[in-house]
Amino acid sequence: EDIGACLVTKTDTNPFFVKMKEGAQQGAEANGIRLSTFAGKIDGDVETQIAAVETCIASGAKGILITPSDSRALAPVVTQAREAGLLVIALDTPFEPADVADATFATDNFKAGELIGQWAAAKLGDAAADARIAFLDLNPSEVSVDYLRNQGFMQGFGIDIRNPTDIGDEEDPRIVGHDVTNGNEEGGRTAMENLLQKDPSINVVYTINEPAAAGAYEALKAVGRQDDVLIVSVDGGCPGVQNIADGVIGATSMQFPLLMASKGIEAIKTFAETGERPQNSEGLDFFNTGVELITDAPVDGVPSKTSAEGLGMCWG
Amino acid sequence: MTAPQPILTARGIVKRYGRVTALDRADFDLYPGEILAVIGDNGAGKSSLIKAISGAITPDEGEIRLEGKPVRFTSPIEARDAGIETVYQTLALSPALSITDNMFVGREIRKPGVLGTWFRILDRKAMEDFARDKLSELGLMTIQNINQAVETLSGGQRQGVAVARAAAFGSKVIILDEPTAALGVNESRRVLELICDVRARGIPIVLISHNMPHVFEVADRIHIHRLGRRLCVIDPGEHTMSDAVALMTGAKEPPASAQAA
Amino acid sequence: MTAPQPILTARGIVKRYGRVTALDRADFDLYPGEILAVIGDNGAGKSSLIKAISGAITPDEGEIRLEGKPVRFTSPIEARDAGIETVYQTLALSPALSITDNMFVGREIRKPGVLGTWFRILDRKAMEDFARDKLSELGLMTIQNINQAVETLSGGQRQGVAVARAAAFGSKVIILDEPTAALGVNESRRVLELICDVRARGIPIVLISHNMPHVFEVADRIHIHRLGRRLCVIDPGEHTMSDAVALMTGAKEPPASAQAA
Amino acid sequence: MTDKTGSTGGRQEFEGSLAESDTRVARFENGSRGMAGTIQHLLHGNPTLVPVIVLAASVAVFGLVAGERFFSPFNLTLIMQQVSIIGMLAAAQSLIILTAGIDLSVAAVMVLMSVIAGNLAVKMGVPAPLALLVAFAGGTLAGLLNGLLVTKVKLPPFITTLGTWNIFFALNLWLSGAQSIRSQDIDAAAPMLKVFGNALEFGEARITYGSILMFATFGVLWFLLNKTAWGRHVYAVGDDKEAAELAGIRTDRTLVSVYMLAGFVCAIAAWSSIGRVGSISPQAFYEGNLQSITAVVIGGISLFGGRGSILGALFGALIVGVFQSGLRLAGVDVLWQVFAIGWLIILAVAIDQWIRKVSA
Amino acid sequence: MTDKTGSTGGRQEFEGSLAESDTRVARFENGSRGMAGTIQHLLHGNPTLVPVIVLAASVAVFGLVAGERFFSPFNLTLIMQQVSIIGMLAAAQSLIILTAGIDLSVAAVMVLMSVIAGNLAVKMGVPAPLALLVAFAGGTLAGLLNGLLVTKVKLPPFITTLGTWNIFFALNLWLSGAQSIRSQDIDAAAPMLKVFGNALEFGEARITYGSILMFATFGVLWFLLNKTAWGRHVYAVGDDKEAAELAGIRTDRTLVSVYMLAGFVCAIAAWSSIGRVGSISPQAFYEGNLQSITAVVIGGISLFGGRGSILGALFGALIVGVFQSGLRLAGVDVLWQVFAIGWLIILAVAIDQWIRKVSA
Numbered sequence A: 001e002d003i004g005a006c007l008v009t010k011t012d013t014n015p016f017f018v019k020m021k022e023g024a025q026q027g028a029e030a031n032g033i034r035l036s037t038f039a040g041k042i043d044g045d046v047e048t049q050i051a052a053v054e055t056c057i058a059s060g061a062k063g064i065l066i067t068p069s070d071s072r073a074l075a076p077v078v079t080q081a082r083e084a085g086l087l088v089i090a091l092d093t094p095f096e097p098a099d100v101a102d103a104t105f106a107t108d109n110f111k112a113g114e115l116i117g118q119w120a121a122a123k124l125g126d127a128a129a130d131a132r133i134a135f136l137d138l139n140p141s142e143v144s145v146d147y148l149r150n151q152g153f154m155q156g157f158g159i160d161i162r163n164p165t166d167i168g169d170e171e172d173p174r175i176v177g178h179d180v181t182n183g184n185e186e187g188g189r190t191a192m193e194n195l196l197q198k199d200p201s202i203n204v205v206y207t208i209n210e211p212a213a214a215g216a217y218e219a220l221k222a223v224g225r226q227d228d229v230l231i232v233s234v235d236g237g238c239p240g241v242q243n244i245a246d247g248v249i250g251a252t253s254m255q256f257p258l259l260m261a262s263k264g265i266e267a268i269k270t271f272a273e274t275g276e277r278p279q280n281s282e283g284l285d286f287f288n289t290g291v292e293l294i295t296d297a298p299v300d301g302v303p304s305k306t307s308a309e310g311l312g313m314c315w316g
Numbered sequence B, C: 001m002t003a004p005q006p007i008l009t010a011r012g013i014v015k016r017y018g019r020v021t022a023l024d025r026a027d028f029d030l031y032p033g034e035i036l037a038v039i040g041d042n043g044a045g046k047s048s049l050i051k052a053i054s055g056a057i058t059p060d061e062g063e064i065r066l067e068g069k070p071v072r073f074t075s076p077i078e079a080r081d082a083g084i085e086t087v088y089q090t091l092a093l094s095p096a097l098s099i100t101d102n103m104f105v106g107r108e109i110r111k112p113g114v115l116g117t118w119f120r121i122l123d124r125k126a127m128e129d130f131a132r133d134k135l136s137e138l139g140l141m142t143i144q145n146i147n148q149a150v151e152t153l154s155g156g157q158r159q160g161v162a163v164a165r166a167a168a169f170g171s172k173v174i175i176l177d178e179p180t181a182a183l184g185v186n187e188s189r190r191v192l193e194l195i196c197d198v199r200a201r202g203i204p205i206v207l208i209s210h211n212m213p214h215v216f217e218v219a220d221r222i223h224i225h226r227l228g229r230r231l232c233v234i235d236p237g238e239h240t241m242s243d244a245v246a247l248m249t250g251a252k253e254p255p256a257s258a259q260a261a
Numbered sequence D, E: 001m002t003d004k005t006g007s008t009g010g011r012q013e014f015e016g017s018l019a020e021s022d023t024r025v026a027r028f029e030n031g032s033r034g035m036a037g038t039i040q041h042l043l044h045g046n047p048t049l050v051p052v053i054v055l056a057a058s059v060a061v062f063g064l065v066a067g068e069r070f071f072s073p074f075n076l077t078l079i080m081q082q083v084s085i086i087g088m089l090a091a092a093q094s095l096i097i098l099t100a101g102i103d104l105s106v107a108a109v110m111v112l113m114s115v116i117a118g119n120l121a122v123k124m125g126v127p128a129p130l131a132l133l134v135a136f137a138g139g140t141l142a143g144l145l146n147g148l149l150v151t152k153v154k155l156p157p158f159i160t161t162l163g164t165w166n167i168f169f170a171l172n173l174w175l176s177g178a179q180s181i182r183s184q185d186i187d188a189a190a191p192m193l194k195v196f197g198n199a200l201e202f203g204e205a206r207i208t209y210g211s212i213l214m215f216a217t218f219g220v221l222w223f224l225l226n227k228t229a230w231g232r233h234v235y236a237v238g239d240d241k242e243a244a245e246l247a248g249i250r251t252d253r254t255l256v257s258v259y260m261l262a263g264f265v266c267a268i269a270a271w272s273s274i275g276r277v278g279s280i281s282p283q284a285f286y287e288g289n290l291q292s293i294t295a296v297v298i299g300g301i302s303l304f305g306g307r308g309s310i311l312g313a314l315f316g317a318l319i320v321g322v323f324q325s326g327l328r329l330a331g332v333d334v335l336w337q338v339f340a341i342g343w344l345i346i347l348a349v350a351i352d353q354w355i356r357k358v359s360a
């Protein structure tokens, strides 16, 4: 019998989600599942995601994989879907609270930030005490991936994060400032330039994702500072890993969107056949799809893989 | 001219547009029951004068009195409420609205009872009947459908609607700014007849026109406007068209008697 | 009337606007060196006729010949290039552009040499000189600044610019659609003089007007338009204004002789 | 009166024959028209029919393409729910566009008002009805600001609302701290905010109060625009503001009232959106401004003002909803959905232009 | 000619005295004006000065607020770099707005063309000059599509470009697969694409070729608009299309040429953007359409067409850049930056309106 499944991503404009879609499509083909995919037009496009979930219900699908654009706002419609008997799995971005969905397959984003924070601190050694740090965040809306990674980095670097869901309430003098990038190269470059204006001695740059990191690098290169600044990032997309190899980014935390999607599809198949729901990882309120630190300059105490290894598994 | 009290007067009206002084201490008097023609060169300030009187522009200086009482209109609606109706050179009709809507704009009739007072519903039937009455009473045109959009009418028909609106509602004064400028011989004649009809009903009329024969045919008095002010007022029975033209173009100085008129 | 060959003819022109037939198999003839007046009621189709002749609208049916050769203008620019200049009822001036720009629009003078041919730079000086010449040659107005925006001119001055443009460039035919409608006595007189000047230069003119005295003063022949077609053509020397009005309003049938004219 | 030589009773002599003049004025003729011409002519008389027909056609096409699931009462009522918020915004937008304006801030006002109501009722414990009243007042005030900038400062509406859009967006992020208010918290503190999410159920069909509210809003606005003097004035102002002013309409007052009413409708839409979304998301409806304009123009209301029926906007919103739902059900990628909407806008307005051509 | 009783040489008798008529026409008077009036009057004569003054004023204010870092040659040249792309888009946008249109698709065209050039040169190994030529042709073609929809199908420009914006956005996602092309890959395969990122350095100052290109683009367009017949035609069409048509301008051809030129400028901007951003990002400049409009209106070009100098748009773009840079250096939150830009739009245009008031 025909099993239907839906994938609802935040947008179609982000390679991360395009990869996720690929993963879901492969999984669906392998398992004989009829997959429909949906996405918002821009990040934060809540209403299109709601309509997508509703359409899934209407189309008689058995399960939904969703990366919520707003981890709170999507909760009601997802609840509605579950009441209609569908299995709902959050990918990448957990709901608040996480048990709104049947399960969450995600990167531990706080952990992802923490790893690059630890790496940067270890890399600087004693100099970490008077580092000058720039934060290139996502957008003014401060969504969960944004603050989790940002605050994770601070934790890893040894900064007192105060409220863990608030970016910018810290008082550590090493912080030069925060600016937003919209997660793309153009934003990354402009934000980097702006922060350099505030303090030209910046030597550590945290970035929300690799496109932003690439933009930041261009800004640094323009003023000849590309070699004395550490850029760290999150994602582990193949272009990002390549940028590790090319020395653009110092270290990045790799996530596994393909895995999230394919595991999600399997879970829907199992649910459709046996009614069994997936389990979370031990001690977590989500199923951790894992995160790997990728760097060509490993440091003690922070396990990592090289860019060469990374290229073989990027976004696998 | 014989009536002792003018119904509408203006004294020392000044209106500047940037560096242009359109009205330069202009005076104006309209007596009950008369047709007063206003003539003058292009740009003399005739339209500006009647706009000032009818509230379409607010003069920078000067005083306007209606029936002896000072008035200060800040919008055409106020002048209208005081009984002054104006047909502007540009007609001021809304092309997409129907003839009825245009005739009643700003003074719509509401349904009687709760529907009107509470729900403010328009009484279309009453308005249509009234509009049809007025248009045929004036015998001005053969409108096929009282609800057709004004933009579907010919220029002459439009002018007719504008004039009919003024004639229907003007209780104290009716002002017409070049009502026949774009009209044919036939159509102009009908408008002139309408003007005489209105005077016959006792309502005074201000008529701006460049057409001397028309002016001399219907006017009781002629206000000659020149360089932003009233040059003089003449009696068409005592002066020729040549006199009027000579005065208005500055070829001749006004006679002492006319200046005081 | 004596010239054997008309310079411009139209036969059986039809133009429909939706359900309105503005031109209903209209004919038209203009002879070299003459002033042909076109008169008719509002909505008779006069403007539509000259728009069809001047390329502003494309007729649905019918044939137009210039100097005997069939022409088919799809835009005013083509008619213009063929030597037909038109002053439309709406003047067709660009308010924000200067007098010079308006006079030369679509036929600007470029600098001599590379600057002109390669960089296509305008020769402002040449254009200004020419414009100033033309305006003063016509003695039509006292323009203070040839580069002032047309929107800062009075209605009469604007009309003057439009007429001057046509007179300056029209090599074969000049068409004027109600050039004096909004003008004062004085200003109208100057336009009539200009029309006679142009005729004196040998260029034939088509004049649309509602002003019978003007028409009878300057016209060599009068084309009477009625209900979308040419009713007849009369000689102002042989007919009175009353005749013309009676014909154009349908009060009288055209004489057999006039029909053939 | 020496000039009146030869005149009859003051008239110029040549006017003597006028009494006998003919009175025929207009002639109509019915040439052959052809199929397309006949349809065009028919619709020309009833331009509001155009969006209705486009709607019917899209329903039919998607019914064929996407199969019976599309036609299910569930899906059809779902489409109504899905367009209910953009539909409300389109209603507000229509008012502004009828006055020859445009409002880039409608969605921002709506989101801001939902955040204000939520903050008051959920976070600060203000009774829900009071919180909603504050939001209604806020929406009206936002409209007042737009209206005053347009009338008193004489800024073009596009610029005014481009500016206030930025302002309202910033205020929204500030007041919400960019955090959504969760469904459960609303349920606990102020369930009234979510009332428009409830529905009348008939078998599979779920007609939410929010959809009903949308239809009701269009009904009321249609009534105001067509049955009251105020409505006539709105059309007159949109048609030709200067003429309306001279004809005796207080055009500035009319314009300000239109902007205020539009703001008020946005605030009502805010209430409805809480029911629709289930929570209060400061990020939602970022594209709502343009989507509402899209619905209005597809509905055949002229961007130049004064022409078109507000019901067109309702059909416009439904057309977009049907398209999106149909494309989604047919499994079309978002990318190609966006592509299709682009062509839909162009085609719908092109058809409308063709119908309205004077030569109909 | 029996009616000509009493006439002199055909004239009506009353015209006899015209020869002696007075020839005075206009009078000017200089009343007292007051300080504000004097300034207003001064600027009225030179409206392009307004954005220049606003720019100078904002530079001064931010210099005071943000200190000397703001005034450094580095920062001032940085602002030029940062506005270079939006500036180019504003140049294209000005062309359209001068014709009384509006183009919501400029940024989408630009991004699409950068993706096309990148795909060809980097992914498919086409020589860079050829890839760029294809992009230029593509931009011009996109403009042609807009232009034809506006002139032949007679759609309002707002609707046309709302539709094509969606279409170009979808094509962009499709061609790029949402993937950026990395800076390093461009360096390896087609460094020419990034040439506008290079800079002339004078001490601290870094003037990128991209900034120079922006100034040059404005220069060329200013020349075309002011020194050639084509430019006069663009103004005439924007001022009153019907009058321009009757006066003998091929208005449709002029309009189409404007849209094509604007599309071409967007394609050049695409090339420049690759240098500026470093990589080719299909996600960048999503807000570029509205940002370019913002620059144009702040620069004092009328949305109603036909009025304003294209240089205003350059100053408008710079004003926005100065504001953003100044606010950031002063440590203002992004949120309040958005807020400030909202007020900037309203204020700048309000000042402009005040200056242009006829009663100046």
Ligand SMILES: Nc1ncnc2c1ncn2[C@@H]1O[C@H](COP(=O)(O)OP(=O)(O)OP(=O)(O)O)[C@@H](O)[C@H]1O
Pocket (backbone or CB within 6 Å): B017, B018, B020, B021, B022, B040, B041, B042, B043, B044, B045, B046, B047, B048, B049, C152, C153, C154, C155, C156, C182, C184, E358
């Ligand atoms: N809105 C305006 N802005 C600037 N100047 C104006 C405005 N309205 C009128 N003027 C100027 O004021 C003067 C008087 O104009 P007005 O329209 O009152 O003349 P008029 O006597 O009615 O002329 P006409 O016979 O041509 O209608 C003219 O010089 C005109 O250019």
Ligand SMILES: Nc1ncnc2c1ncn2[C@@H]1O[C@H](COP(=O)(O)OP(=O)(O)OP(=O)(O)O)[C@@H](O)[C@H]1O
Pocket (backbone or CB within 6 Å): B152, B153, B154, B155, B156, B182, B184, C017, C018, C020, C021, C022, C040, C041, C042, C043, C044, C045, C046, C047, C048, C049, D358
């Ligand atoms: N663009 C148009 N759309 C629809 N109908 C039109 C259009 N132009 C003219 N008409 C109609 O065509 C007929 C002839 O109009 P036209 O302008 O040619 O008359 P006219 O003889 O010039 O009148 P007038 O003396 O008032 O200028 C009229 O009934 C008019 O309403």
Ligand SMILES: O[C@@H]1[C@@H](O)[C@H](O)OC[C@H]1O
Pocket (backbone or CB within 6 Å): A014, A016, A092, A093, A145, A183, A208, A209, A210, A234, A235
């Ligand atoms: O985790 C995702 C991140 O990797 C991507 O770059 O942006 C969106 C996020 O949800």
Ligand SMILES: [Mg+2]
Pocket (backbone or CB within 6 Å): B046, B047, B048, B089, B177
């Ligand atoms: Mg006047």
Ligand SMILES: [Mg+2]
Pocket (backbone or CB within 6 Å): C046, C047, C048, C089, C177
């Ligand atoms: Mg005409």
